[in-house]
Amino acid sequence: xxxxxxxxxxxxxxxxxxxxxxxxxxxxxxxxxxxxxxxxxxxxxxxxxxxxxxxxxxxxxxxxxxxxxxxxxxxxxxxxxxxxxxxxxxxxxxxxxxxxxxxxxxxxxxxxxxxxxxxxxxxxxxxxxxxxxxxxxxxxxxxxxxxxxxxxxxxxxxxxxxxxxxxxxxxxxxxxxxxxxxxxxxxxxxxxxxxxxxxxxxxxxxxxxxxxxxxxxxxxxxxxxxxxxxxxxxxxxxxxxxxxxxxxxxxxxxxxxxxxxxxxxxxxxxxxxxxxxxxxxxxxxxxxxxxxxxxxxxxxxxxxxxxxxxxxxxxxxxxxxxxxxxxxxxxxxxxxxxxxxxxxxxxxxxxxxxxxxxxxxxxxxxxxxxxxxxxxxxxxxxxxxxxxxxxxxxxxxxxxxxxxxxxxxxxxxxxxxxxxxxxxxxxxxxxxxxxxxxxxxxxxxxxxxxxxxxxxxxxxxxxxxxxx
Amino acid sequence: xxxxxxxxxxxxxxxxxxxxxxxxxxxxxxxxxxxxxxxxxxxxxxxxxxxxxxxxxxxxxxxxxxxxxxxxxxxxxxxxxxxxxxxxxxxxxxxxxxxxxxxxxxxxxxxxxxxxxxxxxxxxxxxxxxxxxxxxxxxxxxxxxxxxxxxxxxxxxxxxxxxxxxxxxxxxxxxxxxxxxxxxxxxxxxxxxxxxxxxxxxxxxxxxxxxxxxxxxxxxxxxxxxxxxxxxxxxxxxxxxxxxxxxxxxxxxxxxxxxxxxxxxxxxxxxxxxxxxxxxxxxxxxxxxxxxxxxxxxxxxxxxxxxxxxxxxxxxxxxxxxxxxxxxxxxxxxxxxxxxxxxxxxxxxxxxxxxxxxxxxxxxxxxxxxxxxxxxxxxxxxxxxxxxxxxxxxxxxxxxxxxxxxxxxxxxxxxxxxxxxxxxxxxxxxxxxxxxxxxxxxxxxxxxxxxxxxxxxxxxxxxxxxxx
Numbered sequence: 001x002x003x004x005x006x007x008x009x010x011x012x013x014x015x016x017x018x019x020x021x022x023x024x025x026x027x028x029x030x031x032x033x034x035x036x037x038x039x040x041x042x043x044x045x046x047x048x049x050x051x052x053x054x055x056x057x058x059x060x061x062x063x064x065x066x067x068x069x070x071x072x073x074x075x076x077x078x079x080x081x082x083x084x085x086x087x088x089x090x091x092x093x094x095x096x097x098x099x100x101x102x103x104x105x106x107x108x109x110x111x112x113x114x115x116x117x118x119x120x121x122x123x124x125x126x127x128x129x130x131x132x133x134x135x136x137x138x139x140x141x142x143x144x145x146x147x148x149x150x151x152x153x154x155x156x157x158x159x160x161x162x163x164x165x166x167x168x169x170x171x172x173x174x175x176x177x178x179x180x181x182x183x184x185x186x187x188x189x190x191x192x193x194x195x196x197x198x199x200x201x202x203x204x205x206x207x208x209x210x211x212x213x214x215x216x217x218x219x220x221x222x223x224x225x226x227x228x229x230x231x232x233x234x235x236x237x238x239x240x241x242x243x244x245x246x247x248x249x250x251x252x253x254x255x256x257x258x259x260x261x262x263x264x265x266x267x268x269x270x271x272x273x274x275x276x277x278x279x280x281x282x283x284x285x286x287x288x289x290x291x292x293x294x295x296x297x298x299x300x301x302x303x304x305x306x307x308x309x310x311x312x313x314x315x316x317x318x319x320x321x322x323x324x325x326x327x328x329x330x331x332x333x334x335x336x337x338x339x340x341x342x343x344x345x346x347x348x349x350x351x352x353x354x355x356x357x358x359x360x361x362x363x364x365x366x367x368x369x370x371x372x373x374x375x376x377x378x379x380x381x382x383x384x385x386x387x388x389x390x391x392x393x394x395x396x397x398x399x400x401x402x403x404x405x406x407x408x409x410x411x412x413x414x415x416x417x418x419x420x421x422x423x424x425x426x427x428x429x430x431x432x433x434x435x436x437x438x439x440x441x442x443x444x445x446x447x448x449x450x451x452x453x454x455x456x457x458x459x460x461x462x463x464x465x466x467x468x
Numbered sequence: 469x470x471x472x473x474x475x476x477x478x479x480x481x482x483x484x485x486x487x488x489x490x491x492x493x494x495x496x497x498x499x500x501x502x503x504x505x506x507x508x509x510x511x512x513x514x515x516x517x518x519x520x521x522x523x524x525x526x527x528x529x530x531x532x533x534x535x536x537x538x539x540x541x542x543x544x545x546x547x548x549x550x551x552x553x554x555x556x557x558x559x560x561x562x563x564x565x566x567x568x569x570x571x572x573x574x575x576x577x578x579x580x581x582x583x584x585x586x587x588x589x590x591x592x593x594x595x596x597x598x599x600x601x602x603x604x605x606x607x608x609x610x611x612x613x614x615x616x617x618x619x620x621x622x623x624x625x626x627x628x629x630x631x632x633x634x635x636x637x638x639x640x641x642x643x644x645x646x647x648x649x650x651x652x653x654x655x656x657x658x659x660x661x662x663x664x665x666x667x668x669x670x671x672x673x674x675x676x677x678x679x680x681x682x683x684x685x686x687x688x689x690x691x692x693x694x695x696x697x698x699x700x701x702x703x704x705x706x707x708x709x710x711x712x713x714x715x716x717x718x719x720x721x722x723x724x725x726x727x728x729x730x731x732x733x734x735x736x737x738x739x740x741x742x743x744x745x746x747x748x749x750x751x752x753x754x755x756x757x758x759x760x761x762x763x764x765x766x767x768x769x770x771x772x773x774x775x776x777x778x779x780x781x782x783x784x785x786x787x788x789x790x791x792x793x794x795x796x797x798x799x800x801x802x803x804x805x806x807x808x809x810x811x812x813x814x815x816x817x818x819x820x821x822x823x824x825x826x827x828x829x830x831x832x833x834x835x836x837x838x839x840x841x842x843x844x845x846x847x848x849x850x851x852x853x854x855x856x857x858x859x860x861x862x863x864x865x866x867x868x869x870x871x872x873x874x875x876x877x878x879x880x881x882x883x884x885x886x887x888x889x890x891x892x893x894x895x896x897x898x899x900x901x902x903x904x905x906x907x908x909x910x911x912x913x914x915x916x917x918x919x920x921x922x923x924x925x926x927x928x929x930x931x932x933x934x935x936x
Binding site: 035036094097098158159160186204211213214215216217218221222223224225226227230232234236237238239240280281282283284285286287295299301304307310312313315316317320321324327331354355356357364399400402425428429431432433 | 502503504562563565566569626627628654668670672679680681682683684685686687688689690691692693694695697698700701702704705706707708745748749750751752753754755760763764767768769771772773774775776777778779780781782783784785786787788789790792794795797799822823824825832833867868869870893896897898899900901
């Protein structure tokens with residue numbers, strides 16, 4: 001390591017405690033974007049981030065209002081002849097129910113054994129502060145960045161990113177950049193670094209069934225009328241066959257099957273199936289004929305995310321309810337389209353209902369799948385930076401999750417998207433007891449320090465290969 | 469009509485407004501027995517009834533504490549050589565959710581077009597005040613009752629009557645009587661009077677499914693692990709076949725099939741199937757091969773009363789939950805036993821779950837079915853009283869609902885049980901917009917005046933036929 005590199009590493013490492021303390025303060029703001037009552041908290045979260053960006057040396061930081069929750073934009077422009085990197089993350093967080101399963105209060109972050117527990121620590125506030133504290137570390141050491149840096153953090157990623165496309169379109173000039181680095185993904189394990197090269201798309205729906213005008217007494221009407229929960233259960237039971245294959249006609253028609261080579265490559269990714277399951281006490285399931293890794297990253301899914309109807313309280317209420325409903329979601333893979341799948345699933349559910357039953361099927365949100373070419377120099381540089389810090393080449397990960405704004409950035413700004421995230425499978429994102437492994441954030445800071453230097457060396461032209 | 473009978477009818481009719489006003493006051497007390505937060509309200513309801521009983525001329529009225537909610541006991545003993553009638557009802561009410569479907573606040577009773585709307589107006593506070601105001605009317609006219617009257621009103625009928633058996637056993641001497649009149653049932657229509665001669669029994673359960681330790685991200689785990697909502701949906705979908713027949717092995721084994729004669733008798737009961745369904749906007753369903761009337765009164769059922777799991781809020785949460793659960797209930801018919809059916813249903817559900825999935829199955833409460841011999845003189849007298857007031861012979865109704873305390877009274881006190889209730893199918897009991905048709909209560913008062921005279925004439929010996 002050169003003297004300059006050593007000094008940079010030390011300067012960045014000096015920001016570790018600041019990152020942890022800053023993250024604790026930010027996590028205390030419950031910026032749940034899906035809950036209308038939290039609107040002011042999401043606004044506060046945006047303002048916190050704006051102020052934090054300025055404190056870390058960004059020269060401009062603004063809260064951009066949207067028709068939903070606000071987006072934060074910050075930038076530090078060093079030299080127009082240098083490459084410009086756009087960092088993407090989000091400052092909103094998931095809801096916290098079931099609240100009773102949290103070991104500690106979700107918005108009172110708890111540091112323990114190298115972990116920080118709390119909603120948003122991993123997804124995605126930790127990632128954003130990893131970027132900003134790296135900026136501070138570089139500036140403290142060298143006084144300037146080797147690139148121009150722009151940062152955009154939306155406030156609705158957990159609520160479908162409904163206004164992100166409009167935001168990007170209306171600020172296209174200010175967001176102009178040469179490469180986007182998205183930090184909202186995970187590696188496979190602490191000692192198995194990775195870079196994500198594919199994301200599944202998504203469509204999220206609500207289906208509502210109604211079979212009478214009012215709730216009915218289960219004694220007076222029981223046995224004589226249709227029960228909407230039973231109808232919904234039948235519908236949902238009919239979504240998969242016994243081998244876990246989705247039974248919606250046409251569901252798999254557009255799926256690009258992996259080649260034998262691609263399957264082999266995926267099989268070589270170090271992945272502890274047993275540990276992956278046992279860490280969360282889950283039981284293997286899904287589509288027969290595919291490995292667990294294939295099922296969770298390269299195959300489309302149709303999952304039930306929520307269900308409700310009738311009496312849910314203590315004790316007994318002898319009722320046949322009027323209505324029942326469920327939340328469903330599909331993870332989509334190339335070349336499935338959300339609109340087409342929405343039509344197929346909706347038709348299938350409606351056809352499964354007996355005559356006279358009201359079925360409403362609503363698309364809540366959707367997002368396209370993304371694939372990034374591993375051959376791009378921006379990805380290559382990121383792989384080198386990760387290898388240098390983790391001491392091991394990263395594996396190229398196909399991610400099971402969806403980040404709809406990544407597709408927006410790729411499409412609207414025409415930049416290559418590098419998916420560099422330091423989360424881990426056990427981070428419990430979207431679940432009780434979310435946490436982040438602090439060492440991952442610290443290593444991530446070091447990797448970013450190297451990556452900005454590498455992008456500086458590549459220059460605008462070297463980064464100028466458009467994604468395939 | 470004799471002069472005495474005319475005077476009695478007038479004296480009872482004079483109590484009509486008092487009944488309505490008293491009922492309004494009582495309905496304002498939200499005595500929901502299943503909600504722990506309402507405990508004090510159930511106590512207030514008991515005290516209201518005790519005071520009301522004294523005001524109406526009962527000479528003793530007491531609130532009996534139980535390990536759950538209190539029971540009210542009242543009596544007026546005229547002459548030990550006269551027959552003693554025990555009236556049963558309950559002063560607790562059902563929960564009110566979904567609250568948004570009520571036209572008016574459930575505990576702010578609204579009188580409109582001869583109806584009184586509000587939770588508990590029909591089930592069962594109206595019935596109890598019908599009895600007490602009849603007492604007042606008789607006493608105002610004649611100064612004494614022609615029988616000895618005891619009244620017991622429990623506070624947990626809507627919560628499984630868990631402590632009623634213990635209450636009856638520990639007060640067996642004070643409850644000693646010659647006939648019990650239970651007023652918690654319905655007729656078929658305003659112009660089709662009825663007396664109930666059979667009640668279905670019931671078993672009510674909760675089933676809980678768990679397939680992971682924590683909630684999981686539907687992107688990271690989706691397609692690779694079991695989903696508890698899907699498992700529960702499969703379980704519930706497997707409870708019935710396409711013809712509506714319960715698929716739990718052994719479920720029908722103990723069912724006494726109706727004879728051809730019994731089916732014919734039931735077919736002659738005036739019953740407007742179309743109106744029964746259209747009044748509540750329900751759709752006919754259930755077991756093929758039986759009439760709608762047979763299905764709702766003489767056949768056992770297995771209904772889903774509630775379901776929940778995962779995300780139920782606004783928008784989207786991309787989660788595979790750890791758990792899902794449902795409330796189930798069966799209406800049982802002779803000679804099904806709740807314990808046996810509980811075992812069969814529990815075994816069936818457990819066997820439907822894939823290996824490794826945790827299934828908990830809990831009996832919340834149960835109650836035996838009841839049949840009352842139509843040949844008993846106490847029933848006969850009631851039929852005459854009803855015919856005299858409604859101008860038409862009552863039909864003998866097999867009721868689809870369950871009233872577990874009726875079985876307790878029959879078994880513990882060894883008295884014939886006459887099921888005289890004036891509710892109507894459109895009363896929306898256990899549902900939003902519960903109401904009572906006031907004319908039904910007024911006619912019921914007149915019928916009770918006649919009935920007590922008839923029991924007086926029969927005397928203890930005439931009533932002394934034990935139920936078969």
